[in-house]
Amino acid sequence: MAQATATIPHIEQPRPQQAGGAGHGAGHDAGGHPPTSTGLDHRKLLMWAFLASDCMFFGSLIATYMIYRGRSEDLGTGPFPAEVIDIPYTSLSAFVLLMSSMTMVLALGALQRGNVRGTRVWLAATALLGSIFLGGQYFEFTEFFHEGLSLQTNVFGASFFTLTSFHGAHVTIGVIWLLSLLFVSLRGGLKQEDSLDVEIAGLYWHFVDIVWIVIFTLVYLIPYDEVEHAAEPAVEGMLRFAALLPF
């Protein structure tokens, strides 16, 4: 028994942080988090792994949209992309989301310097900009509905709404996350040593931004050529691929 109790303090001896990148290890050891075998904070590692998987998720959605956005014209079922997409309006949304990334990183910087009040201001600004983006997306969707485009109208509508709605859902989760951090901060629960909490929320928020950078270019800016699109339908493409298989 005496031997068992003697080993416990040995096990709980803090190990020196090896890697950079964690960048927060010692601070969080002080906050009660044990050191990790990699030297990286597990929460941050988990967030990066999640973002990598989310890359694949959005990559699949964007690929699907790029393939299907022109099929509607083959079938003659409008509205078509060129008829409904409003570039200047979406550019404003893209600008708002870019600026929210800046306010997010300023919130993190403020907390890392111990400026809790500044953190609250920048977190509120980020949540506000995110909400403006969501409001803009709601307005855009409403306009599209008025133009006769819905999830069921054609394959362009189905793939467009699926892609942008999932992105909007991500933004919504991000805004809720930011407001939660703001609430915790206002109750005095977000201090300088908790900066990793804000950094992880920031990673998620910036990811939402980079996904929109890709969507803005591929979905909105790259023009849809209405003349040269006479290609085979998806089924024919699948059959061509199947014909190449050796069995």
Next chain:
Amino acid sequence: MAHRAADADSHSPDVGSQGPGTKPGSDHHVDGHEGHPDDRTYITVAAILAVVTAIEVAIYYVEAIEDFLVPILIVLSVGKFVAVVGYFMHLKFDDRRFTWIFVAGLLISISVFIGAAAMFGADDYSLR
């Protein structure tokens, strides 16, 4: 700036957790967080991103470069992507293992995109 750095160091909770690449006392050594840049750098990057976005929208309406529009847009978009990931998400300054994890997911994603385009002929539709 000097005041900010001094203030950061005096409050930093983890000044002992610097990685091998960190240069204590350097301009980029802010908050003891692996050389994260300061607010001025973030604002500069955000301004550049805003300008690049404006350029993207502007060239969309320029008919003279219509043939080169898609590659130009993709290059500008990739530049914005790298800037946000590198500076705002701190991959440029953090441990390389975070970069590898993210790049792995990104490469798989790009592979899916290329595979789907090759199978279903996306080039016939969008990449004129």
